Amino acid sequence: xxxxxxxxxxxxxxxxxxxxxxxxxxxxxxxxxxxxxxxxxxxxxxxxxxxxxxxxxxxxxxxxxxxxxxxxxxxxxxxxxxxxxxxxxxxxxxxxxxxxxxxxxxxxxxxxxxxxxxxxxxxxxxxxxxxxxxxxxxxxxxxxxxxxxxxxxxxxxxxxxxxxxxxxxxxxxxxxxxxxxxxxxxxxxxxxxxxxxxxxxxxxxxxxxxxxxxxxxxxxxxxxxxxxxxxxxxxxxxxxxxxxxxxxxxxxxxxxxxxxxxxxxxxxxxxxxxxxxxxxxxxxxxxxxxxxxxxxxxxxxxxxxxxxxxxxxxxxxxxxxxxxxxxxxxxxxxxxxxxxxxxxxxxxxxxx
Amino acid sequence: xxxxxxxxxxxxxxxxxxxxxxxxxxxxxxxxxxxxxxxxxxxxxxxxxxxxxxxxxxxxxxxxxxxxxxxxxxxxxxxxxxxxxxxxxxxxxxxxxxxxxxxxxxxxxxxxxxxxxxxxxxxxxxxxxxxxxxxxxxxxxxxxxxxxxxxxxxxxxxxxxxxxxxxxxxxxxxxxxxxxxxxxxxxxxxxxxxxxxxxxxxxxxxxxxxxxxxxxxxxxxxxxxxxxxxxxxxxxxxxxxxxxxxxxxxxxxxxxxxxxxxxxxxxxxxxxxxxxxxxxxxxxxxxxxxxxxxxxxxxxxxxxxxxxxxxxxxxxxxxxxxxxxxxxxxxxxxxxxxxxxxxxxxxxxxxx
DNA sequence: CCACAAAATGATAGCGCTATCATTTATATA
DNA sequence: TATATAAATGATAGCGCTATCATTTTGTGG
Numbered sequence: 001x002x003x004x005x006x007x008x009x010x011x012x013x014x015x016x017x018x019x020x021x022x023x024x025x026x027x028x029x030x031x032x033x034x035x036x037x038x039x040x041x042x043x044x045x046x047x048x049x050x051x052x053x054x055x056x057x058x059x060x061x062x063x064x065x066x067x068x069x070x071x072x073x074x075x076x077x078x079x080x081x082x083x084x085x086x087x088x089x090x091x092x093x094x095x096x097x098x099x100x101x102x103x104x105x106x107x108x109x110x111x112x113x114x115x116x117x118x119x120x121x122x123x124x125x126x127x128x129x130x131x132x133x134x135x136x137x138x139x140x141x142x143x144x145x146x147x148x149x150x151x152x153x154x155x156x157x158x159x160x161x162x163x164x165x166x167x168x169x170x171x172x173x174x175x176x177x178x179x180x181x182x183x184x185x186x187x188x189x190x191x192x193x194x195x196x197x198x199x200x201x202x203x204x205x206x207x208x209x210x211x212x213x214x215x216x217x218x219x220x221x222x223x224x225x226x227x228x229x230x231x232x233x234x235x236x237x238x239x240x241x242x243x244x245x246x247x248x249x250x251x252x253x254x255x256x257x258x259x260x261x262x263x264x265x266x267x268x269x270x271x272x273x274x275x276x277x278x279x280x281x282x283x284x285x286x287x288x289x290x291x292x293x294x295x296x297x298x299x300x301x302x303x304x305x306x307x308x309x310x311x312x313x314x315x316x317x318x319x320x321x322x323x324x325x326x327x328x329x330x331x332x333x334x335x336x337x338x339x340x341x342x343x344x345x346x347x348x349x350x351x352x
Numbered sequence: 353x354x355x356x357x358x359x360x361x362x363x364x365x366x367x368x369x370x371x372x373x374x375x376x377x378x379x380x381x382x383x384x385x386x387x388x389x390x391x392x393x394x395x396x397x398x399x400x401x402x403x404x405x406x407x408x409x410x411x412x413x414x415x416x417x418x419x420x421x422x423x424x425x426x427x428x429x430x431x432x433x434x435x436x437x438x439x440x441x442x443x444x445x446x447x448x449x450x451x452x453x454x455x456x457x458x459x460x461x462x463x464x465x466x467x468x469x470x471x472x473x474x475x476x477x478x479x480x481x482x483x484x485x486x487x488x489x490x491x492x493x494x495x496x497x498x499x500x501x502x503x504x505x506x507x508x509x510x511x512x513x514x515x516x517x518x519x520x521x522x523x524x525x526x527x528x529x530x531x532x533x534x535x536x537x538x539x540x541x542x543x544x545x546x547x548x549x550x551x552x553x554x555x556x557x558x559x560x561x562x563x564x565x566x567x568x569x570x571x572x573x574x575x576x577x578x579x580x581x582x583x584x585x586x587x588x589x590x591x592x593x594x595x596x597x598x599x600x601x602x603x604x605x606x607x608x609x610x611x612x613x614x615x616x617x618x619x620x621x622x623x624x625x626x627x628x629x630x631x632x633x634x635x636x637x638x639x640x641x642x643x644x645x646x647x648x649x650x651x652x653x654x655x656x657x658x659x660x661x662x663x664x665x666x667x668x669x670x671x672x673x674x675x676x677x678x679x680x681x682x683x684x685x686x687x688x689x690x691x692x693x694x695x696x697x698x699x700x701x702x703x704x
Numbered sequence: 705c706c707a708c709a710a711a712a713t714g715a716t717a718g719c720g721c722t723a724t725c726a727t728t729t730a731t732a733t734a
Numbered sequence: 735t736a737t738a739t740a741a742a743t744g745a746t747a748g749c750g751c752t753a754t755c756a757t758t759t760t761g762t763g764g
Contacts, residue, residue, distance in 0.1 A: 017750060028714045033752065041712055063457075065750035067416040068719050085645050086437035092444050096460070105415070108448070239651040264649055271650075274627045293437050294649050297616055298623075299591040369720060380744045385722065393742060417720035420749050 016059045025053035036061060074104040074133040076320060077156075081111040081141045086293040087309060091138055091161070094313030102321060107132065111141060120150035128154045134320045136161060136313075142172075143206070159320040161312060164206030166337065171323050173316045176337040177207055180305045181214025181259075182221070183342055184287055187303075188257045189222050192351035193285065197230040197255035199244045199265050205236070211261045211289060230255055234265045241268020249276050249284065256284060256351055263288035263295045266302050270347065281349040291343050300346035308338050368411045377405035388413060426456040426485040428672060429508075433463040433493045438645040439661060443490055443513070446665030454673060459484065463493060472502035480506045486672045488513060488665075494524075495558070511672040513664060516558030518689060523675050525668045528689040529559055532657045533566025533611075534573070535694055536639055539655075540609045541574050544703035545637065549582040549600045549607035551593065551617050560588075563613045563641060582607055586617045593620020601628050601636065608636060608703055615640035615647045618654050622699065637700040643693075652698035660690050 021032045027050060034042050035050040042050075053059075078095055080088060092108075099106040109127065124147070127135060134157040141147060142160040151158055160172040188196055198215050201208025219226055232247060234240030241260055245268060248255055260266035266288030273280050280286055280300055288295055291306035315334060322330035373384045379402060386394050387402040394402075405411070430447055432440060444460075451458040461479065476499070479487060486509040493499060494512040503510055512524040540548055550567050553560025571578055581603060586592030593612055597620060600610055612618035618640030625632050632638055632652055640647060643658035667686060674682035 019750080029716095029751080030714060030753095031712085034713090037752085043712065046712080062420070062750050064416040064419040065719090066752075068414070068420055068721085068749090069751040069753080070719085085441040089437040089441040089444070092441070093460070108445070237651075238649055242651060267649070268651070271623055271626060274623060275629070277627075293645055297590055297619070297646055299589075299594060299620070370722095371720080381721075381746095382723095382744060383742085386743090389722090395742065398742080414720050417749090418722075420719090420751085421721040421723080422749085 016057045017062070018059070021050065021053045021057055021059050024057060025050045074321065074324060075107055076104055076317060077107050077109050077127055077132040077135040078138070079109045079111055079127075079135055079141055080138045083138060084292060087138075090309035091313040094310035094315075095136065095317050097310075098314040098317035102317070104317075104321070106317075120144075120147040123147060124150035124154040124156070127151060128156060132156060134158070134324050136316045136320055138162075138313075157320060157323045159316045159323065161316050162207075162307075164210075166210075171319050171331065171334075173312045173319060173334070174337055175307055175312070175340045177210035178214040178217065179337075180340040180342075181211040181289070182218040183214075183340070184259060184289070184305055185215050185218030186222070187342055187344070188259060188285065188287060188348065189218070189224070191257075191285070191348060193255075193257040194224060195230070195253065195255045195257075196224070197232070197248045197258040199241065199248075199258065199260040199269065200231065200233045201261040201265075202235045203233060208236075208261055215259060234261070234268075236262050236264060238264045238268040238271075241265030242272050243268075245269035245272025246276070249273060249278060254284065257287065257348065258284060259287045261289055263290050263292045263302055263304055266304065266347070267294050267298050270298060270300070270302075281347055285348040287348055291341075295343070296345070302343075303345045303348040304343050306341040306343045308340065312338055368409045369414075370411070373402065373405045373409055373411050376409060377402045426673060426676060427459055428456055428669060429459050429461050429479055429484040429487040430490070431461045431463055431479075431487055431493055432490045435490060436644060439490075442661035443665040446662035446667075447488065447669050449662075450666040450669035454669070456669075456673070458669075472496075472499040475499060476502035476506040476508070479503060480508060484508060486510070486676050488668045488672055490514075509672060509675045511668045511675065513668050514559075514659075516562075518562075523671050523683065523686075525664045525671060525686070526689055527659055527664070527692050529562035530566040530569065531689075532692040532694075533563040533641070534570040535566075535692070536611060536641070536655075536657055537567050537570030538574075539694055539696070540611060540637065540639060540700065541570070541576070543609070543637070543700060545607075545609040546576060547582070547605065547607045547609075548576070549584070549610040551596045551600075551610065551612040551621065552583065552585045553613040553617075554587045555585060557588070560613055567611060586612070586620075588614050588616060590616045590620040590623075593617030594624050595620075597621035597624025598628070601625060601630060606636065609639065609700065610636060611639045613641055615642050615644045615654055615656055618656070618699070619646050619650050622650060622652070622654075633699050633701040639700055643695050647695070647697070654695075655697045655700040656695050658693040658695045660692065664690055 018029050018032050022029045025032065027046060031042060031046060032050055035047055076099060078091070080091070083091070095106055111123070135151055136159050137148065138161045142163045148158055148160070158171065160170070162174050163172050166172065166174040166176065185196070198212065200212050216226065229251060230248065232244040234244050241264060244265065245258065248258055249272060258269050260269055266286050269286050270280050273284055273286070278284055286302065288302045288304035291304045295302040295304045315338070319331065319334045370381050370384045374381050377384065379398060383394060383398060384402055387399050428451060430443070432443070435443070447458055463475070487503055488511050489500065490513045494515045500510055500512070510523065514526050515524050518524065518526040518528065537548070550564065552564050568578065582600065584596040584599060586596050593616060596617065597610065600607055601624060610621050612621055618638050621638050622632050625636055625638070630636055638654065640654045640656040643656045647654040647656045667690070671683065671686045
């Protein structure tokens with residue numbers, strides 16, 4: 001903050017226009033616009049003069065004027081269907097942030113009211129009729145192929161968030177569940193656990209396969225044999241975790257650690273341990289997946305895999321813009337899978 | 353959808369302008385604008401003609417143009433600090449919806465990075481400098497009086513969401529915790545419960561007082577005596593619910609129902625019951641408050657009080673706009689407390 | 705110094721709509 | 735019928751900015 005700034009009557013965000021900056025810097029409107037938009041073709045001396053005027057006047061561009069004049073504002077649809085609130089929050093934060101930065105509109109579309117199973121074509125048509133330029137589809141609808149095909153057939157570009165087929169060549173944003181599950185398994189092995197139980201998600205759910213695949217790969221890497229009695233299947237609910245935990249912890253030789261395919265089931269397993277008078281993590285360590293709100297609500301807090309949801313949704317917006325703009329460089333730059341994070345908390349400990 | 357619509361080449365949302373509607377309806381731009389904005393001074397016959405043209409062409413106003421021309425777009429700051437994700441989601445959905453409908457900008461401000469306890473004036477100054485027209489403050493910051501006073505002193509109108517002092521004459525949006533708690537207590541009594549335990553929130557938290565006040569009032573209305581041993585204090589965490597549940601359920605005469613001041617503690621009480629080999633709700637009914645995600649994640653699902661958060665945040669935006677516009681009628685219309693909803697689920701049952 | 709090309713800068717119409725003032729039409733009254 | 739008033743409609747400048755074309759400045763080579 002320069003001293004001269006305190007003598008300027010700053011009324012509101014919209015009072016300082018590009019005209020005033022131009023006058024103060026002694027250049028034209030267009031030169032200010034070029035500086036603001038990093039357009040090049042501006043001499044460094046001139047640029048510095050303009051930058052100073054911008055700072056002195058606390059100039060902020062008027063987004064509405066930019067959009068109207070530039071005619072470049074896109075309308076991006078974000079489709080969701082019964083997400084967990086924690087997941088939707090992060091999706092919203094990331095996508096809103098990316099839209100704001102790029103001067104685009106984000107329109108939320110809750111498919112819960114639309115019974116998408118019945119009429120994919122009708123949904124696609126109404127999205128098109130709403131004037132959307134492209135669509136981001138979040139789980140679980142990111143795996144609903146009839147709907148996706150209908151939207152693409154309607155001529156709308158689509159970016160999918162965490163589709164089950166992460167190897168698709170179509171635009172998608174995802175992290176690697178297999179690698180993340182291997183990482184968690186390795187974490188348990190590094191803590192000395194050898195006898196490790198695993199609770200799968202529902203077999204009709206491909207992400208459940210990916211997580212199990214990572215568990216299997218990690219066991220193989222550590223030359224640990226899979227034992228059928230230690231591998232059960234749940235349905236991603238707390239109740240199914242309760243049931244699985246009761247079975248695993250009642251074995252003659254119970255596991256010293258249990259890795260559940262999501263946090264809800266992990267929380268149910270913790271509750272089962274407590275029902276059986278066991279202490280977590282002293283008697284059994286429990287790990288989850290997803291880092292939902294539940295993971296830190298219960299006691300002890302869960303060790304789990306955190307998905308970078310905010311960053312994924314931000315990237316989904318940027319990828320969709322690149323697709324719409326036919327910006328192949330950016331599309332290619334975003335092919336990679338995103339990093340996850342292992343959140344080590346109180347539900348896992350080393351074997352003494 | 354009329355038949356004639358299918359013969360129109362609809363390119364995108366921005367292709368149909370007010371000019372095209374005017375031509376089709378045989379009126380001026382301003383007449384279309386008046387119809388679109390419900391401005392009055394338009395004959396019914398003319399209005400119908402314009403409406404038909406709007407529908408035929410699927411005209412949608414260009415928000416950027418409206419904001420730029422109208423010069424009425426406000427920048428509304430939404431301040432939050434470590435909210436639960438479920439809470440923030442609903443706040444976002446409601447406030448975004450209200451902002452979109454009114455053509456205003458919503459700017460999110462996460463106070464978590466700003467250590468608001470240290471510099472309320474600095475926070476207020478930066479909000480003002482960002483060009484905001486007004487601010488919505490969500491819990492827990494809606495009770496941070498130094499910050500609120502600093503923001504008001506900086507000349508920014510403030511609307512608080514769920515402040516602890518719901519009787520304040522300053523603009524706020526809230527529901528009645530006392531009445532809601534009375535309602536839940538009555539629900540338990542109507543189910544035949546007489547011996548009812550209560551777990552308070554932390555005594556330095558005014559909403560905890562309100563909920564206890566409602567419990568007390570409901571007990572008095574039903575001529576039920578308060579028994580000290582049945583009333584404990586937790587700190588709104590799952591762990592404190594575990595502890596309180598263990599104590600209450602180990603009494604010589606345990607309660608037949610326990611009402612916890614929030615869902616986290618209620619979930620901990622359910623876990624304690626399970627640890628003690630008790631069945632919920634057969635052996636003890638458990639009720640919570642807030643209807644957080646946790647309430648339906650655990651098993652059995654909690655009977656609880658649901659706050660109308662989406663509607664509250666929508667109203668907060670509209671109230672703030674009314675304050676900024678000095679629209680006293682609307683400000684007065686929004687003085688009332690908002691309705692809650694009792695969500696009756698599996699954790700409470702009648703005494704046989 | 706001159707000619708030419710490239711870089712830098714400037715002027716302005718227009719983006720879609722609305723606030724405001726001007727004009728036209730309809731209605732009421734004498 | 736004439737006049738005044740109210741209701742309804744229309745014309746247009748301008749909101750803040752950018753795409754585009756025009757003009758000026760600078761740098762290079764002969």
